[in-house]
Amino acid sequence: xxxxxxxxxxxxxxxxxxTPLLGDNYVVKIATFVAFYAALALSWNFIGGMAGYPSFAxxxxxxxxxxAGALVQNAGAPLAVGWLAGAxxxxxxxxxxxxxxxxLRGHYxxxxxIALVEVLSLTASWxxxxxxxxxxxxxxxxxGGPDTIARVFLYVMLAIAxxxxxxxxxxxxxxxxxxxxxxxxxxxxxxxxxxxxTRCKIxxxxxxxxxxxxxxxxxxxxxxxxxxxDAFSILLTVKVPVMVMLGGAGTLxxxxxxxxxxxxxxxxxxxxxxxxxxxxxxxxxxxxxFFLPGGLVGLARRGRST
Amino acid sequence: MTPLLELxxxxxxxxxxxxxxxxxxxxxxxxxxxxxxxxGAGKTTLVxxxxxxxxxxxxxxxxxxxxxxxxxxxxAARRGLARTFQVxxxxxxxxxxxxxxxxxLFAGAAGSVAAARRQAGALLDRVGLGxxxxxxxxxxxxxxxxxxxxxxxxxxxxRLLLLDEVxxxxxxxxxxxxxxxxRSIAAEGxxxxxxxxxxxxxxxxxxRIVVLHQGALIADGTPAEVTAxxxxxxxxxxxxxxxRQAKALVGVERA
Numbered sequence: 001x002x003x004x005x006x007x008x009x010x011x012x013x014x015x016x017x018x019t020p021l022l023g024d025n026y027v028v029k030i031a032t033f034v035a036f037y038a039a040l041a042l043s044w045n046f047i048g049g050m051a052g053y054p055s056f057a058x059x060x061x062x063x064x065x066x067x068a069g070a071l072v073q074n075a076g077a078p079l080a081v082g083w084l085a086g087a088x089x090x091x092x093x094x095x096x097x098x099x100x101x102x103x104l105r106g107h108y109x110x111x112x113x114i115a116l117v118e119v120l121s122l123t124a125s126w127x128x129x130x131x132x133x134x135x136x137x138x139x140x141x142x143x144g145g146p147d148t149i150a151r152v153f154l155y156v157m158l159a160i161a162x163x164x165x166x167x168x169x170x171x172x173x174x175x176x177x178x179x180x181x182x183x184x185x186x187x188x189x190x191x192x193x194x195x196x197x198t199r200c201k202i203x204x205x206x207x208x209x210x211x212x213x214x215x216x217x218x219x220x221x222x223x224x225x226x227x228x229x230d231a232f233s234i235l236l237t238v239k240v241p242v243m244v245m246l247g248g249a250g251t252l253x254x255x256x257x258x259x260x261x262x263x264x265x266x267x268x269x270x271x272x273x274x275x276x277x278x279x280x281x282x283x284x285x286x287x288x289x290f291f292l293p294g295g296l297v298g299l300a301r302r303g304r305s306t
Numbered sequence: 307m308t309p310l311l312e313l314x315x316x317x318x319x320x321x322x323x324x325x326x327x328x329x330x331x332x333x334x335x336x337x338x339x340x341x342x343x344x345x346g347a348g349k350t351t352l353v354x355x356x357x358x359x360x361x362x363x364x365x366x367x368x369x370x371x372x373x374x375x376x377x378x379x380x381x382a383a384r385r386g387l388a389r390t391f392q393v394x395x396x397x398x399x400x401x402x403x404x405x406x407x408x409x410x411l412f413a414g415a416a417g418s419v420a421a422a423r424r425q426a427g428a429l430l431d432r433v434g435l436g437x438x439x440x441x442x443x444x445x446x447x448x449x450x451x452x453x454x455x456x457x458x459x460x461x462x463x464x465r466l467l468l469l470d471e472v473x474x475x476x477x478x479x480x481x482x483x484x485x486x487x488x489r490s491i492a493a494e495g496x497x498x499x500x501x502x503x504x505x506x507x508x509x510x511x512x513x514r515i516v517v518l519h520q521g522a523l524i525a526d527g528t529p530a531e532v533t534a535x536x537x538x539x540x541x542x543x544x545x546x547x548x549x550r551q552a553k554a555l556v557g558v559e560r561a
Binding site: 173174175178179181182185186188189190191192193194195196197 | 391
């Protein structure tokens with residue numbers, strides 16, 4: 001990690017952590033969303049950025065984590081156990097589902113991964129005995145006033161993002177990160193130089209699922225109510241890859257930068273154009289593809305080299 | 307001596323076509339075997355069967371006394387069974403150095419990324435790519451990419467190296483360099499199987515030649531035996547080559 005990256009990330013963490021001192025609960029809420037999306041973007045980066053597998057399964061793991069966390073919490077377990085259960089459920093699901101969908105490549109994988117979101121969403125709707133079906137599931141409120149609750153969830157989301165960040169640093173420096181880069185560029189050649197490609201891809205998929213599960217479970221206890229359409233949101237599953245591409249896929253700082261930029265854009269600009277919200281997201285995607293193939297990080301690099 | 311590689315009645319069927327049929331072959335450690343045959347004879351399919359890219363329909367592949375018929379390519383690589391591709395397969399956005407590092411790290415059992423990079427640097431110098439170590443593989447010329455492919459497979463510390471047309475598309479001085487390089491690899495004790503269309507190259511390197519025709523092995527012997535075999539002449543070499551070769555051999559005897 002370069003010193004400038006380390007400094008930037010430290011400033012980012014401290015700025016989010018300091019929001020309760022600097023602003024009201026609205027500012028803290030935005031900071032919580034920044035941390036939440038940064039955690040999701042960092043986790044997508046393992047499979048989508050490093051391994052080059054365009055996954056749309058983010059919402060599947062967020063949704064699964066939120067249901068697992070909510071059910072465990074409603075069964076009487078402490079909050080933290082519920083969040084761990086969310087992480088565990090998504091991680092295990094990634095092993096099982098990854099073994100199937102990671103056989104597909106390119107567009108086929110993208111479609112397969114989006115199907116996971118739909119299948120899990122329908123399961124949550126149908127299995128009403130367990131999940132409450134389409135009526136949703138209430139989750140016990142956290143005791144304490146609104147200020148306390150706002151702070152607790154800011155720090156929980158921030159902790160998940162920091163863990164995802166730490167994992168990214170370790171993976172990028174080591175053999176796994178190297179192997180994933182090889183896979184993203186030429187999977188057959190990667191296999192030929194001795195990389196167990198299937199195992200590496202499954203590990204990347206699991207790494208991309210665990211923070212989603214934890215963040216989903218924490219989100220469920222934060223909003224205290226989940227329903228299939230919200231938990232398994234297709235919009236979320238598209239937004240997270242867009243954030244990573246906006247920042248710079250396959251880099252350390254890109255996902256954090258992209259998530260922060262998009263959440264802030266959403267809050268400051270889009271909130272004034274509620275009807276055009278999704279149209280603007282579409283515009284951002286098109287602009288990214290045409291003008292920013294390397295994301296903001298790539299733009300900075302280009303600026304430096306010329 | 308126990309063979310390093312043994313093929314027992316190996317066969318591969320794609321739909322209704324027998325790409326490789328009933329190939330039995332035994333390669334001793336340190337041998338340099340030329341594998342020749344017309345286009346479509348099944349040479350690359352045979353390499354794919356040996357390195358786990360395709361699964362054999364029949365028969366067995368024994369490497370160093372172990373049945374490896376059902377191995378994955380990455381397992382083959384880790385066992386010391388390396389190959390180059392006819393169509394080069396670099397990691398395009400990585401530098402030449404990183405490409406070779408991958409071979410050293412994952413199959414060559416280098417202890418760390420740093421150790422793998424050091425080995426890779428030395429290998430690039432050896433194949434004459436030292437100057438281009440930090441260029442992305444995608445912008446290298448074809449001859450350079452062929453050498454990169456060779457450096458990458460050497461980084462894997464192979465015991466058996468299958469070279470699939472490493473000289474195709476090179477000019478004659480580049481071929482001379484490549485031949486010298488291949489000879490130095492063989493001198494280190496690496497067993498080689500060369501797939502090659504250029505008979506000049508095969509004859510200057512191979513101690514033994516096997517001929518594949520329509521998926522079957524039709525000849526196996528010393529270069530002199532094989533080039534004089536009427537079936538090989540008919541299937542692959544052509545009458546003109548046989549005449550020239552006969553004159554050359556007579557010349558050698560007279561001198």
